Amino acid sequence: MLVPMLLAIIFIVYGIMSLTPGDPAQLILGTRASPEAIAGLRHEMGFDKPFVVRYGEYVAKAARGDFGNSWRTGRPVFQVIAGRFPTTIKLSLAAVVLAVLVGVPLGVLAAVKQYSIFDVIGTTIAMFMASIPGFWFGLMAILFFSLKLRLLPSNGADSLKHYILPAVTLAIPVAASLLRLTRTTMLETIRQDYIRTARAKGQTEGKVIFRHALKNALLPVVTATGMEFGGLLGGVVTIETVFSINGVGMLIIDAIRMKDIPQVTGCAIFLAASFMILMLFVDILYAYIDPRIKASYQKMN
Amino acid sequence: MEDIDFNSQTRKKSRRGEIWRRMKKNRIAMVGLFIFSAILLLTISADLITPYDKAITGSLADRLTPPSSSHWFGTDNYGRDIFARILHASRRSLVMGIGAVLVGITLGGLLGACAGYYGGRVDSVIMRIIDTVICIPFMLLVLAIVAALGPGLVNVLIALMISMIPTYTRVIRSAILTVVGQDYIEAAKSCGTPNRWIILKHVLPNAIGPIIVQATMTVGTMIIWAASTSFLGMGIQPPEPEWGAMLAESKDYMLTAPYMVMFPGFAIALTALSLNLMGDGLRDALDPRLKD
Numbered sequence: 001m002l003v004p005m006l007l008a009i010i011f012i013v014y015g016i017m018s019l020t021p022g023d024p025a026q027l028i029l030g031t032r033a034s035p036e037a038i039a040g041l042r043h044e045m046g047f048d049k050p051f052v053v054r055y056g057e058y059v060a061k062a063a064r065g066d067f068g069n070s071w072r073t074g075r076p077v078f079q080v081i082a083g084r085f086p087t088t089i090k091l092s093l094a095a096v097v098l099a100v101l102v103g104v105p106l107g108v109l110a111a112v113k114q115y116s117i118f119d120v121i122g123t124t125i126a127m128f129m130a131s132i133p134g135f136w137f138g139l140m141a142i143l144f145f146s147l148k149l150r151l152l153p154s155n156g157a158d159s160l161k162h163y164i165l166p167a168v169t170l171a172i173p174v175a176a177s178l179l180r181l182t183r184t185t186m187l188e189t190i191r192q193d194y195i196r197t198a199r200a201k202g203q204t205e206g207k208v209i210f211r212h213a214l215k216n217a218l219l220p221v222v223t224a225t226g227m228e229f230g231g232l233l234g235g236v237v238t239i240e241t242v243f244s245i246n247g248v249g250m251l252i253i254d255a256i257r258m259k260d261i262p263q264v265t266g267c268a269i270f271l272a273a274s275f276m277i278l279m280l281f282v283d284i285l286y287a288y289i290d291p292r293i294k295a296s297y298q299k300m301n
Numbered sequence: 302m303e304d305i306d307f308n309s310q311t312r313k314k315s316r317r318g319e320i321w322r323r324m325k326k327n328r329i330a331m332v333g334l335f336i337f338s339a340i341l342l343l344t345i346s347a348d349l350i351t352p353y354d355k356a357i358t359g360s361l362a363d364r365l366t367p368p369s370s371s372h373w374f375g376t377d378n379y380g381r382d383i384f385a386r387i388l389h390a391s392r393r394s395l396v397m398g399i400g401a402v403l404v405g406i407t408l409g410g411l412l413g414a415c416a417g418y419y420g421g422r423v424d425s426v427i428m429r430i431i432d433t434v435i436c437i438p439f440m441l442l443v444l445a446i447v448a449a450l451g452p453g454l455v456n457v458l459i460a461l462m463i464s465m466i467p468t469y470t471r472v473i474r475s476a477i478l479t480v481v482g483q484d485y486i487e488a489a490k491s492c493g494t495p496n497r498w499i500i501l502k503h504v505l506p507n508a509i510g511p512i513i514v515q516a517t518m519t520v521g522t523m524i525i526w527a528a529s530t531s532f533l534g535m536g537i538q539p540p541e542p543e544w545g546a547m548l549a550e551s552k553d554y555m556l557t558a559p560y561m562v563m564f565p566g567f568a569i570a571l572t573a574l575s576l577n578l579m580g581d582g583l584r585d586a587l588d589p590r591l592k593d
Contacts, residue, residue: 008433019449127581131574133525135532136548136566139555147556234440238529252441253533256448268445272437279436 002280006273007059013268014055017261027259028071067266072258077266081248085270087157088240088247092232094163095170100225103175104218107182111217112209114187122179129176134235138169138242155244166243170235174228181224182217189217219290226282230275323586330582336575344391356385357540365558374564377547378554379540383561386542387568393454393543394572398524401461402516408462409469410512414500416470417477427470435467443526447535457536461523472515476508483507510587517580521573528569544569 025041026033042048046057061068067077110119145165146154153162189195190213198212199205240249248267255263287293324330343350359380368375374383416427434442446460480486481504489499528545530536537543539550544565551561 005433005436009436012434012437013445016445016449021451127577128570128574131521131577132570133528133545133566133573135529135545136562136569139548139552139562140566143555143559143562230436230438231440234438237440237444238533241533252444256444256535259448261448264445264448268437268441271441275438276436 002276005276009272009276010059010062010269011055013265013272014058015051017265017268018051018054020259020261024071024261062269067269068262070255070260070263072255072260072263077262080251080263081266081270084246084248084251087245088233088236088249089274091157091163091166091170091240091245091247092229092236094167095174095232096225096229098167098171099174099178099228102171103178104182104221106175107179107221108186108209108214108217110179110183111186111190119183123183126176126179129172130180132172134169134173135238135242137172138166138239141165141169142242157243157245157247162243162245166239166245169242170232170239173235174232177228178221178224182221185220186213186217189213192216215289219286222286222289223282226279229278233271233275320583320586324582327582327585329578330586333575333578333582336571337579340391340572340575341395343388344395347388347392351382351385351388353385353389355382356389356542357381365554365561367558368560375558375560377550377558377561383547383564386547387544387565390542390544390547390565391568391572393537393541394524394527394569397454397458397461397527398520398572400458401465401523401527402520404462405465405469405519406473406512406516409466410473410505412466413470413473414477414505417474418481418496418500418504420481424474428474431467431470435471439464439468440526440529443530444533444535447530452535452538454537454541457527457530460530461527465519465523468519469512469515473508473512476511477504480504480508511584514580514584514587517576517583521576521580524572524576525569 024047025038025045029038029041046054049057058068065078067081069076070080073080106118106122110122113119142154142165145152152165153159154165156162157166190209195208195213198208203212236247237249237252239245240247241253244250248271252264252267252271254260255267287297324334347353359376359382361380363372363376363380365378366372366376366380372382372384374387377383377386412427412431416424437445442464443457443460446463447456450456450459486499486503489503494503527536528543528548531543531545532549534546534549537546539546547565548562551558551565554561
């Protein structure tokens with residue numbers, strides 16, 4: 001499934017990008033270029049071929065790791081992305097881990113002690129956090145922690161300290177939605193009959209919550225975490241700009257500003273593909289932790 | 302015939318009344334509704350409160366003045382009144398948020414309704430395409446479309462609409478699937494009612510609850526995304542006022558004029574919060590399991 005999906009994603013992104021009005025050859029050479037030079041470059045770069053042919057050639061090259069060269073710098077797109085990718089991945093992973101570590105336990109707490117002070121405060125804060133635009137939160141964090149208190153650096157990604165503010169900023173909306181989701185699924189789970197059975201057996205409350213309820217309540221949370229990662233890869237674009245971090249997110253913004261189409265296409269495909277591969281891992285993980293799916297595979301064999 | 306029609310009419314009314322009654326009991330949801338109504342009212346009467354000129358022109362003598370009685374939210378780096386800018390920007394943000402959701406719902410609704418109602422091959426073709434598009438993170442899809450079309454309000458709106466379609470197709474399809482198996486649909490089919498009539502008259506009205514909840518909440522999300530694209534310089538272009546664009550301009554004056562960063566962000570957050578509160582309240586009001 002992965003390969004056809006990848007092909008389709010490349011098709012969509014490539015298709016959208018080729019909708020760009022104007023002649024790409026003109027864009028590269030500037031307005032003062034002669035018509036002959038433009039026609040020559042058009043032919044050289046294959047813009048005079050039909051879309052499907054260009055798409056086919058693009059895919060064939062992309063399979064060998066060649067996403068073309070940047071129109072602005074002339075450097076291979078793949079090389080530029082590969083240089084920046086680790087920063088983006090480190091930042092997103094840090095944010096996801098942070099969000100799960102904060103969101104899930106608080107969600108469990110809110111559900112187990114429904115209507116208690118933990119529940120009210122937790123869900124209220126989550127509601128506020130889900131309404132705050134991430135980039136604004138980032139700006140306010142810079143204003144407070146970097147400019148006023150001078151505790152943390154406001155831009156760059158040179159040391160661990162540099163990652164704190166952007167990772168927290170990225171994690172907050174994810175943590176908020178994980179808290180809400182965990183609370184809902186947990187509330188549903190603890191009303192199930194098998195929880196009543198476990199309690200009736202005289203099982204300790206801790207064991208009931210962690211062994212019986214949590215395991216079942218976490219299944220949808222795993223999928224949601226994977227899906228949230230996709231939103232995070234989108235959010236990374238704005239957050240990297242706010243904190244001036246040289247990742248793929250900032251690269252794509254700069255490329256859009258300079259109308260560097262191959263670079264934009266390459267970045268978009270790269271990010272979408274990494275999200276897809278991650279979702280594949282989530283599916284595999286799911287088969288591993290959900291006994292129902294495991295059983296259905298065993299039946300098939 | 303007259304009699305039956307009359308009956309169904311009163312029942313429908315009382316059901317709507319019931320939802321409204323339960324929503325009214327939810328104090329937090331009413332706060333959300335109140336805030337959003339106030340924002341809507343301010344947006345509509347923006348021209349009466351302060352002229353548009355005040356939002357796009359300012360005198361350099363008034364540069365970066367902190368909030369005062371003459372400039373409630375202070376002035377920006379061009380001496381423009383921030384309150385007037387925020388007020389007039391709300392029109393663009395609301396148009397983008399509500400517009401994207403309305404069109405997304407209509408197109409996504411058509412696709413989702415077809416997929417859910419007809420099932421089989423129609424379903425698998427539509428959902429295959431949707432599943433692929435949904436693999437591209439939302440913001441990335443918006444940016445790719447804006448990059449291709451160029452910046453500006455209309456192009457951002459188009460990008461948001463298109464990017465909304467897959468999500469709505471999924472939501473509406475699953476809402477429809479819960480209805481399609483019911484006996485009354487079977488009954489309508491056996492009476493020979495045309496398919497499109499069944500979808501419009503019987504399926505959609507009964508599946509509409511979760512769709513409305515989703516719509517209310519995504520208007521807030523759309524407003525945030527629209528502001529993000531403007532913040533990145535891809536959306537509405539200066540000197541037109543827009544919340545995200547205002548925040549982008551404020552970046553260089555954060556230390557000297559922190560109010561420039563605060564107020565536009567408050568505006569976005571308050572709008573999104575009021576919509577989220579309303580959506581939450583609506584969901585509870587529509588949930589039959591929570592009925593008293």
